[in-house]
Amino acid sequence: xxxxxxxxxxxxxxxxxxxxxxxxxxxxxxxxxxxxxxxxxxxxxxxxxxxxxxxxxxxxxxxxxxxxxxxxxxxxxxxxxxxxxxxxxxxxxxxxxxxxxxxxxxxxxxxxxxxxxxxxxxxxxxxxxxxxxxxxxxxxxxxxxxxxxxxxxxxxxxxxxxxxxxxxxxxxxxxxxxxxxxxxxxxxxxxxxxxxxxxxxxxxxxxxxxxxxxxxxxxxxxxxxxxxxxxxxxxxxxxxxxxxxxxxxxxxxxxxxxxxxxxxxxxxxxxxxxxxxxxxxxxxxxxxxxxxxxxxxxxxxxxxxxxxxxxxx
Numbered sequence: 152x153x154x155x156x157x158x159x160x161x162x163x164x165x166x167x168x169x170x171x172x173x174x175x176x177x178x179x180x181x182x183x184x185x186x187x188x189x190x191x192x193x194x195x196x197x198x199x200x201x202x203x204x205x206x207x208x209x210x211x212x213x214x215x216x217x218x219x220x221x222x223x224x225x226x227x228x229x230x231x232x233x234x235x236x237x238x239x240x241x242x243x244x245x246x247x248x249x250x251x252x253x254x255x256x257x258x259x260x261x262x263x264x265x266x267x268x269x270x271x272x273x274x275x276x277x278x279x280x281x282x283x284x285x286x287x288x289x290x291x292x293x294x295x296x297x298x299x300x301x302x303x304x305x306x307x308x309x310x311x312x313x314x315x316x317x318x319x320x321x322x323x324x325x326x327x328x329x330x331x332x333x334x335x336x337x338x339x340x341x342x343x344x345x346x347x348x349x350x351x352x353x354x355x356x357x358x359x360x361x362x363x364x365x366x367x368x369x370x371x372x373x374x375x376x377x378x379x380x381x382x383x384x385x386x387x388x389x390x391x392x393x394x395x396x397x398x399x400x401x402x403x404x405x406x407x408x409x410x411x412x413x414x415x416x417x418x419x420x421x422x423x424x425x426x427x428x429x430x431x432x433x434x435x436x437x438x439x440x441x442x443x444x445x446x447x448x449x450x451x452x453x454x455x456x457x458x459x460x461x462x463x464x
Contacts, residue, residue, distance in 0.1 A: 154195050156228055159221045161188035162200055166210045166218050244433040245274040249288040250298040253377065254420065255279035257399040258448055259298070266440040273433045282352060289423055295434040297423040298441060300352065312421040313445040316394040318357070320409045323387035328409065335413040336364045343389035344370035345380055352418075357392065360416040368392070381406070394418055420445070 164174035165185070175185045193200050200214035210218060250259055255277070263275060278288060282299040289297050289308060301310040320339070322328050328342065346368060347353040358365050370389050374380045377397045384391055385404035394417070398408050422441055424430065430438060 154192060155188075156224065158188045158192040158195075160225050161185055162192055162214070163218070163221050163225055165189065165201060165208060166214065170208050244431060245276060246431060246433040246437050247276040247278075247288075247294045248296050248298070248434075248437060249278040249280060249285040249294040251282040251285055251300060252279055253394065253396050253400065254298045257396045258444060261448075262298075262437075262440055262444045265444060266437055269440075270433065270436060273436075275437070286423055289425055292425065292428075295424070295430050296438055296441075298420065298445075299423060300418050300420055301423060307426055309424050309426040310421055311424075311442075312419045313442060314420040314449045315417045316396050316420050318392050318411065318416040318418075319395050319398065320390060320392055320411045321381070321384050321398060321406050322390040322409070323384060324405045324407050326387060326390060326407070328390060329407040331409060334409055334411040336361060336411065337367050338411075339390060339392075340367040340369075342370075343372070344368040345372040345374065345383050345389040345391040346370060347377075347380065348373050348375050351375070353393070356418055357416060360414060392416075396420075 161174065161178065164177055165171060168174045168177065171182045171185055175182045178185065189201060196213075196217070198213040199211050200217060202209045202211050259277070263277075266273075266275070278285070278294065280288075283302060285294070285297040285299040286302060286305060286308060288294040290305070301308075301312075320328060320334055326342075328334065328338070331338065344367075357368065361368075372383060372389055374383065377393065377400060380391055380393065381397070381401040381404055383389065385401070385406055392411060395408070398406065422438055424438075429435075
């Protein structure tokens, strides 16, 4: 049996409007075309749905049994079309994304505020985690996209870099290095360096980037989270080097941020998606918002670096 929805809709219209003329006008087809649809449907079902005389059309007993189901099918199809249009036009929908903790604490509030202003009925399911975990959620297709640092060895993923998060020195305002200019890594040799625990992404990146100069970063404090590190620097227990965005996590502390180089160290943040897999309309809209906000943030951070970043929270 090959029944078309157009034929079912034709029957519903004739039954509800009481005649072929009004039904044909409503469907914007000729009466002969409408008659062909009804005849085809009756042939497929093997039963007469309408009783016709020269003066009137009425629904047959079989048609009366079939009519509620026919109405339901037409209404469900029309509702499905309406729901799909809403999804395509980003009026509704759900988008799942993940991010590392630093991005979640600093950039995501602005990203989501901007996105929700434009798409108030779209739901966002956010998972905050480490960068490797954020990538894994995209690999497992639990998130459409992620905002994080990209790791090696993931050919299934596509990375769109948008933000170079440069490492900077942070220290207490009363620390001697707070007023230093043109800092290089060896300048930290005589100061207690508070580091992230061994094996963390931050420590691994510093070790790869600095090579032998990692010897200048020595101290007696090691922590597992950036918030703890910032709090300890805020108590003038030592200095540290963190990505610039990390500083924005605790603007309440009396910290000074100074550029440090030779070499410059940075991590690349951007949008991670599953390679070759298209995003939903809502996911694509969120990706556009991420691009806009991250590029704007990158410009702001660059200006602060050029000015020397001597400010505190």
